[in-house]
Amino acid sequence: MYEAISTVVGTVVTPPVIRELPGGEQVLTFRMASNSRRLDHSSGEWVDGATLYLTVSCWRKLVAGVDASIGRGDPIIAHGQLRTNEYRTRDGIDRRDLEMRASAVGPDLSRCTAQVHRWRQAALTAEAGMGNTAGHSGAEGREHGGDGQQMHADISAQAPPRTPDHEPVDA
Numbered sequence: 001m002y003e004a005i006s007t008v009v010g011t012v013v014t015p016p017v018i019r020e021l022p023g024g025e026q027v028l029t030f031r032m033a034s035n036s037r038r039l040d041h042s043s044g045e046w047v048d049g050a051t052l053y054l055t056v057s058c059w060r061k062l063v064a065g066v067d068a069s070i071g072r073g074d075p076i077i078a079h080g081q082l083r084t085n086e087y088r089t090r091d092g093i094d095r096r097d098l099e100m101r102a103s104a105v106g107p108d109l110s111r112c113t114a115q116v117h118r119w120r121q122a123a124l125t126a127e128a129g130m131g132n133t134a135g136h137s138g139a140e141g142r143e144h145g146g147d148g149q150q151m152h153a154d155i156s157a158q159a160p161p162r163t164p165d166h167e168p169v170d171a
Contacts, residue, residue, distance in 0.1 A: 007079045010034030015072045028058040054098040066105050075111035079104040
């Protein structure tokens with residue numbers, strides 16, 4: 001099994017699922033798809049390339065953040081170790097699957113918007129009885145808990161329209 005650190009930009013294609021392992025540790029998994037697009041200079045149209053599918057697994061602190069922030073259909077960026085997972089199906093067929101053990105997952109801000117809520121700040125606000133922190137600007141968020149505290153982001157359902165300037169161009 002070879003391991004490589006990689007970053008993949010794509011879309012979540014299955015709902016994230018949390019499983020609890022026998023030792024009590026949780027793992028969250030989902031499938032994502034990434035495809036390339038290129039401009040066909042002869043026709044002037046965008047052409048979809050092959051699609052890469054991979055299973056993303058999230059462990060430890062990443063489980064809660066991804067569970068609170070990412071859903072099926074969301075545009076994401078995932079970073080982590082790529083591995084091939086070899087297994088045999090119940091029918092006895094040998095299979096290989098590409099898996100990423102993620103160290104970071106977040107929204108692809110070229111295709112959506114996100115609002116960041118720091119977990120520490122949200123907890124302090126709830127304790128103080130101040131209500132929802134969703135109205136805070138980024139500057140306010142950096143003042144409170146800007147010391148590397150964990151965060152989660154809510155991805156807006158309204159993604160900006162895709163235009164050719166958001167697409168990669170093969171030269």
